[in-house]
Amino acid sequence: MRRSWLPSLITLAVIVFLFAPLVVLVANSFNASRFGGEWEGFTWNWYEKLWEADEVWESLWITVKIALSASFTAMILGTLAAYALHRFRSWLQDVHSLLITLPLVMPDILMGMSLLALFVLTGVETGLLTIWIAHVTFCLSFVTMVVLGRLQDFDFTLIDAARDLGATRVQALKKVLLPLLLPGVLAGGLLAFTLSIDDYVITFFVSGPGTTTLPLRVASMMKTSRSLPVINALSTLLIASTFILAALSFRLQRRA
Amino acid sequence: MSTDRQSSKQWLLTLPSLAWLGVFFVIPAILVIVTAFRPADLHGGVGAGWTMATVHEVSDPAYLPILWRTVWFSGVTTLVCLALSLPMAFQMARVGPLMRQVLLLLVVIPFLSNFLIRIFAWKSLLHPEGPLTRLLIWLHFIPEDAMLLNNAGAVLLVLIYTQLPFAILPLYAAAEKFDFGLLDAARDLGAGPWRSFSKVFVPGVWRGIVSAAVMVFVCSLGQYVIPQMVGGASDEMLGSKIAQRVFSDRNLPHASVLAAGLMLVVLVPMLIVAVWQRFGRKEAVS
Structure with missing residues (x-):
């Protein structure tokens, strides 16, 4: 043809x-x-300049700290949410599912702006804590979706089989469900980690003094032409690490 | 007894995420709407009492061009993204499994690379001293003094660039489920490639098209970094104004009115789709 x-x-x-x-x-x-x-x-000049730029490495450390803690929290909350959404059919889950879906389509600027309004009105000082809260909030839905996709492929008769063969409920969950679900949970966590590292708009709204994450640092470097080639070097390293993380996440999701 | 246990188990599993999103997603959204009717105080906070003054200020016709431009940019971005993604999703679903994985990875990598870096890459590419400008001048495609940066064209180009994966991924998911045997059948019955693509494939992935269009349109509506970095003074979008009110003017109520407006603009297309899908489903049943 x-x-x-x-x-x-x-x-x-x-x-x-x-x-x-x-x-x-x-x-x-x-x-x-x-x-x-x-x-x-x-x-190699620009890489040498990058190596000497201490403020970049300081920002990287802040970013990684936030990304690790936010993706870990989102991983736990998201996995519980996915399990509840998959396991139960009720009005509660209808509301739950709506709440999980809405942040996915909420423009970043609205999420950043509304969280800022919350922190301003309740008198919470913006800083590491507020960034962590914001990142968990936007990562949660993504993790839930990834784990939910995994659960939908999961064959629940395997649990019955384990129970028939004499496993207790806890044993069945621990030895059958968890190992099979783990790649999905980790893939969700990895996605949350990349999203957290990448975020500029929401972080910009809820950051405070001394919490310049890497994207915020890049944005301020972009304003001075002197550091432009250094951003090229930094970007190259970031693209390379994205490539590795994406490949890793792909492998995790494909493994049965 | 057993249903009681089921129910408490359900609440136990649902409560953490439900409470988190309630406190940090629903309440803040409501706060924005409430703040829209509050007066501003001098310290960048929110004063006591209620007022309609800010809402009236924003109803100023001066905001209309910005609203119109926001919708226009997002609409063009959506159309171009769909036009490029449809044939691409078609192709991705047709090739072998290995090639499919490679293409998917090729789409995802730029998508996952830092958003700012992608804008920065375009900024240096379109820069007057940058490679693209020089190449186009050398080819005599553009005059020597042409500016590729800081205009509406640059904003649209970068919008399309950043939103493209949002269109490709849902369309690919739909195309993957499409039965390509239908295309062979259409050809056997005498349809040409274009006819079988437009009359068989496009209706077959209709749902994917709708979700891709909504995704791209809604994500474009809220942009402000792109017009700020590659656009000129007259290319501001609604998001640019919100950011300006929050950070330069430190006027939270004013920003809230604009944000509530943006929320409405975002919700309308989604409601239309939701109603349409309800309606479509009923039609299919009867």
Whole structure:
């Protein structure tokens, strides 16, 4: 059968479109030219400058601290939520499911703005705590969705089988459900971790003095042209780590 | 007895996430709506009493062009994203399983890369000294003094760039479930490639198209970083104004009125889809 070449051409064009800016960015991080208009020779210079930029590493540490604690909390809350959504059918779960879905479509700026309103009106000082709260809130729904997808594929007769073979309820949960569910839970946690590290808009609203996360740092670096090539170097490292995390998450989700 | 235990177990499992979202999602959203009717105080906080003054201020016709531009940018972004994603999802669902995984990973990686970095990449690409500008001048596609940055075109381009994966992923999920045997049948009955694509494939993934369109449209509506970084002074969107009111003017009530307005604009397309799906389902049953 003759197939049209148009869809493959468009697919190729879209992939090129998606990657072109990233490729130019990575190439320019090794380019001696400041603006990257043309190639002026290979250099490690920008990476050396990045290595010396202490405030970047300080921000990275804050970001990782928040991402780890927020994704861990979201992982636990999200797994419980997914289990409840899958296990029960009631008005409570209808409300629950609506509440889990809404944050997925709420624009970032509205979520940031409304959390800021909450903190201002209750007199909570913005800082690490408020960023953590905000990150758990927007990660929770994503984790729930990933774990729920996993639960829908799960064969619950396996638990009955374990029970028939003499396992107690707790044993069945621990030895059958948990190991099979774990890749999904970890994939959800990993997604939450990437989302948390990536977030700029919501964090911008709820951050306080001394809590400049990496995206906030990048945004302020973008305002001074002196540090532009250093952002190229930092971006290259971040894209590389995203690549590794994404590949890892893919493997986790595919493993049965 | 057993149902009692079931019910308490259900509450125990549901309560943590329900309470969290209640306190940190529902209450803040309500607070924004309430704050819209409060006066501002001088310290960037919210004063006592109630007022309709802020709502009247924002009904100023000066805000209409911004609202219109926000909807217009989001609409164009949605159409372009759908036009590119439909053939792409079609292609992704047709290739072998390995190629499919590779394509999916290729879509997801830029999507998961830092949002700011992607905007920054475009900013340096479109920069007057940047590679794209130089290439286009060299090819005589644009005049020597052309500015690719700080205009509506740049905002649209970057909007499309950042929203594209939001369209590709749901459409791919729909296309994966599509029975491609139907296309062979259409061809056997004499339909050309375009006809079988538009009359068989597109209706087959209709639900995916709707959810992709809503996703892209709603996500574009709330953008403010993109117009701020690659747009000019006359390319502000509703989000830009909200951020400006919060951070520059420190006027929370004013920002709240705009935010409540944005909430409405976001909810309307979603309500339409929800009602339409209800209606569609009833139709299918009867």
